[in-house]
Amino acid sequence: MKLDQLSPDRVALRRPETVMRLARMGSFHQSRLSFMRVLLRRLKSENWRFERRAFEIDAKGVGHAVYTMHGPERSYSLVAFAHDLAPELRSDRVIATAWDTTFTLFDGLPTAADIERLSLNVPLQEAGRVTSSELTVSRANRSVRMFDHVVDCLSRGEQPDTALVDAVGYLMRTTAVYGSGKLGAADRESICDRPEFAAPFQAEMLTVFLIRGFVLDLVEHLAVVKGGGRAITLEPKLRRRFGIGNSTGLGMAPFLLNHPILLNNWIAARETGLARVRGVAAATSDEIEAFRTLLRRGRRTIDEWQSEHPIQSGRIAELKTDLARLNGHVEGGALVEAYPWDRLYQWAETALSIEGQELLVSLMMEPYGALIDDLPMQMSADENAGFRIEGGMTVARLRSILEEDYAWALGIDWQSPEAQARTWYISAEKLEPRLGDRFSEPVAAYEQPLAPGRDAALLYEALKSEADATRVADFLLRHPEHRHILRRVQIAARHPYAEIRDNTVAADVLPIDLLRAKLSFFGACHFDPRSDRWVRINMFRNAPFPHELAEMEFAGWTYPALSEVSA
Known part of the structure; x- marks a missing residue:
């Protein structure tokens, strides 16, 4: 797929050398595509129905629950296990062996025998x-201060402190x-032909969505245990202010x-x-007002x-x-000219930081669901189809690809210690990716092939x-050590x-840029x-929570509603 084949309208797609830099990828924000x-x-448009099939949690907060979403053709059930975890065992590290809660997403409706089997395995992770x-396996730990505060407040008939809720x-x-x-x-291959899982990571997102509902039910249950008749539930608007936290480290970084x-x-x-939005010839008054509204809400999100x-x-x-500068520019009439979004983006390239430019990209797509919402179905990939090396390619053609697509790598002085300061390897303790110092730690012998720039130069x-x-x-028969990067170069020529x-092994590389790029596509914020x-x-x-799917408006739910905007 060539770049010019991707461009759908009069506006060309941004060049890879602009987009595929870590500083920019580390500035991505969630969007309609997340x-x-x-x-x-999908859950709303297809009228998926929620059912809490079981909630067998005792006074200590121990037990299991089953939360099910019923779709047009299939049902999926979160089986949740709540545990009485000693404080000294609570850890966000991947090497932990015990958790406050553990989960699996079950394909269908679990029987009593299924739940018994899962109870012996899911808590062990x-x-x-x-x-x-089972489609997913997960675990979560309490944010102890917040969790205990909410239980205590609700048990006394009071709502929790709003400032603390917003802070955590x-x-x-x-x-x-x-x-x-x-x-x-x-395996992914066993479910990818189901429409509800055609877009990436839908089973994982459904898992987290149902976990959030279970956690809020759990905290309200424990408030009743503690306070009896005095206890109350969370006010609905405040309840929705709670998400699910996540701690993500180097284990995710090599994914991209x-x-x-x-x-x-x-x-x-x-x-x-x-590009589709930038190709819009004129914005309607409704589209302009939707953008202005979401810009105001976006400013509050950043605050x-x-x-x-x-x-x-x-x-x-x-x-x-x-955002203050963007707001002033928009209020000054920037959107009334021809091709307003193209003009606005071109203005942003010199007027805003990279972080501001990428937030603008997300905001510009918000009013244009009709132009955008088909694209997630194109975001999955059959990566086996790209695995085969084109052995008949000539060295001359291969060189030209390297000179075009890897010019950035060929210009690096790879003899410099700063250029190869880091080494990606797999820890023996947990079989997770780690990033070590090539020259002060004995890790070079265990290096993973995660330095494509250096390998392309070699x-x-x-x-x-x-x-x-x-x-x-013929070249690879004599030099098989280059097989992995040669395959990658051929993939890059097509994609x-x-x-x-x-440079992913440079002294100044920031793995958090890789993390944020991936998490923005999940839809994470803050x-x-x-x-x-x-x-x-x-x-x-x-x-919204699962039981609120039918009646809640979804436009911009990732931005907090303002008083003049309906939720």
Whole structure:
């Protein structure tokens, strides 16, 4: 798929050398294309029905619950297990062995025998085993201060402190949501032909959506246990202010490098959506008003975004300035000219920071569901189809691809220690990706192939002694060590957004940029880096709960409603 084939309108898609830089990818925001929002649009449009089939939780908060969504053809059930976890065992680290709650998404309606089997395995997570009847496996821990505060307040007949709710934003944090065959669960291939799972990560998003409902029910149940007749439930608007937190670290970072075709499809969909909007010849008054409304709501969202990380806190401050400048520009009549969105984006390229530009990309797509909402169905990928190496390609053609698509890598001095300061490897303790220091830690021997820029430069150097007419297959017979990067180069030639155009082992690489790029496509917001290697986020904050799907308006639920805007 060539770049010019992707462009749907008069406005060309942004070039990969612009989009596929870590600083920009680390500034992406959620949008209409984000997988949480794709899920909820489908659940509403198809009138999915929610049922709480079981809630057998005792006075200590221990037991199980079953939450089911019934769709047009199938039903899916979250089986939740609540545990009495000692404080000293509570940890967000992936190496934890016990959690406050554990979950699985079951394909259909679980029987008593299923629940008994799952109760012996799901609480163990990696130490247990599930079957192809389970689509995901997950776990979560309490945000103890927030959880206890809400239980205590509700038990006394009072609502929790709104400022604290807004500052924390969740009662529990997930530390993993595993799918795609992990721990014996169903492989992606077994469910990808189902319409509800055609877009990426829909089973995982459904899991988190149902977990959120269970957590809020659990906290209200424990308030009743503690307060008896005095206890109350959360006021509905305040209840929706709670999302599900998530702590994500280096384990997720290599995903975008390891799935180049999938990454291309995600970015291509986003860039196609942007180009479609920029190609709109004139904005209607309703479209302009929708954008202005969401801009106001977006400004409030940024006002509520808190982070102690120095880089992110600086970006938030800059973003507030950006949005004030954007608002002034829009109120000055910027949207009444021909091709207003194209003009607005071109203005932003010089007037706003990268973070501000990427938030504008998301905001511009909001009024245009009719132009955008078909694109998520194009975001999945059959990566096996791109695995085969084109052995008949000539060395001359391969060189030209490298010179065009990897010029950024060929210009790096790979002999510099700063250029190869980091090493990606897999920890023996938990079989999770880690990032070590190449020159001060004994990890180079265990390096994973996650430095495509360096490897492309090595391939290019090896090709210098080859005749132009030499076939790739013959070259690889003599140099099989280049097989992995040669395959990747050929993939990048067919998929323009497949490669991140930055050095992923440089001394100054920020893995949180990789994390944020992926999480923005999930639909996460309020990114809060805790270091350069892990981040906390919030998922489904302000979203309706499963029992509210039918009556709630979805436009812009990821932005807090203002008094003049209906929820």
